[in-house]
Amino acid sequence: MISASLPPPPALRAQKVAVFLDVDGTLLEIAARPDAVRVPNGLRQLLGALAVATEGAMALVSGRPIAELAHLFAPLDLPLAGLHGLERRRVGEAPIRAMPDRQALAKAKARLVAFSQRHPGTLVEDKGLTLALHYRNAPEHQGAAAALVGEVIQASSGALVLLAGKMVFELKPPGCDKGQAIACFMQEPPFAGRLPIFAGDDVTDEAGFLTVNELHGVSIRIGLEGRPTAARFGQADVEALQGWLAGLLAQPHELGS
Ligand SMILES: [Mg+2]
Numbered sequence: 001m002i003s004a005s006l007p008p009p010p011a012l013r014a015q016k017v018a019v020f021l022d023v024d025g026t027l028l029e030i031a032a033r034p035d036a037v038r039v040p041n042g043l044r045q046l047l048g049a050l051a052v053a054t055e056g057a058m059a060l061v062s063g064r065p066i067a068e069l070a071h072l073f074a075p076l077d078l079p080l081a082g083l084h085g086l087e088r089r090r091v092g093e094a095p096i097r098a099m100p101d102r103q104a105l106a107k108a109k110a111r112l113v114a115f116s117q118r119h120p121g122t123l124v125e126d127k128g129l130t131l132a133l134h135y136r137n138a139p140e141h142q143g144a145a146a147a148l149v150g151e152v153i154q155a156s157s158g159a160l161v162l163l164a165g166k167m168v169f170e171l172k173p174p175g176c177d178k179g180q181a182i183a184c185f186m187q188e189p190p191f192a193g194r195l196p197i198f199a200g201d202d203v204t205d206e207a208g209f210l211t212v213n214e215l216h217g218v219s220i221r222i223g224l225e226g227r228p229t230a231a232r233f234g235q236a237d238v239e240a241l242q243g244w245l246a247g248l249l250a251q252p253h254e255l256g257s
Contacts, residue, residue: 006234009218014053014248018194020182023062025201026222039072056190061178065127066095081181086129088181100129100173104159108152115148136167165202179207206230
């Protein structure tokens with residue numbers, strides 16, 4: 001693991017790569033509430049052009065549910081991995097989902113909702129296979145939220161594990177992560193045989209960086225904070241990444257090769 005001052009990723013051509021992208025904090029600025037984000041038309045056009053140039057080897061790999069990703073980025077129809085890898089969908093097919101322990105999720109949800117009612121500004125997001133407790137709008141409750149989440153995880157007897165993201169604690173069934181989702185895509189057309197690229201900004205993206213590194217691909221961490229990361233390359237922010245992604249569409253002579 002290295003930290004800070006990561007070099008910028010090299011110039012590459014879309015024709016040779018498979019592109020995997022986290023969404024919040026990577027393609028889009030993080031909003032106060034998850035449902036407050038908007039996808040600018042320019043970004044939609046960039047992703048559409050990349051999907052064409054990579055012959056479909058471009059997927060979104062997010063903590064959001066697939067249904068939400070599809071809605072956010074419509075009319076684009078992209079391969080998607082949702083809920084940190086718990087669900088995955090190829091274009092034109094039904095999603096493949098992990099089987100959750102519904103009872104454990106229901107019990108956990110009841111406790112999180114009760115907590116949220118006692119701690120104004122915190123927000124419980126029920127994503128179906130996972131539960132997220134957001135405290136972005138009430139950072140003073142972080143300690144209490146961490147304590148509660150620890151208790152809930154312990155009470156679940158292994159049915160749920162913790163993913164701590166940016167101002168959010170997420171409870172999910174064990175066993176799937178973004179790295180596994182990327183590895184699955186890479187075994188199938190149109191991804192197989194291409195050089196994988198994965199860009200992400202958060203702790204939950206580290207599994208994706210590790211997978212891409214193992215495949216000798218390009219792992220890109222967004223943001224300049226000093227947190228240790230397995231990513232080998234960095235971009236300062238959402239805008240910088242979009243500039244680099246646009247460069248994938250450059251013609252060979254523009255790269256000087
Ligand atoms: Mg993110």
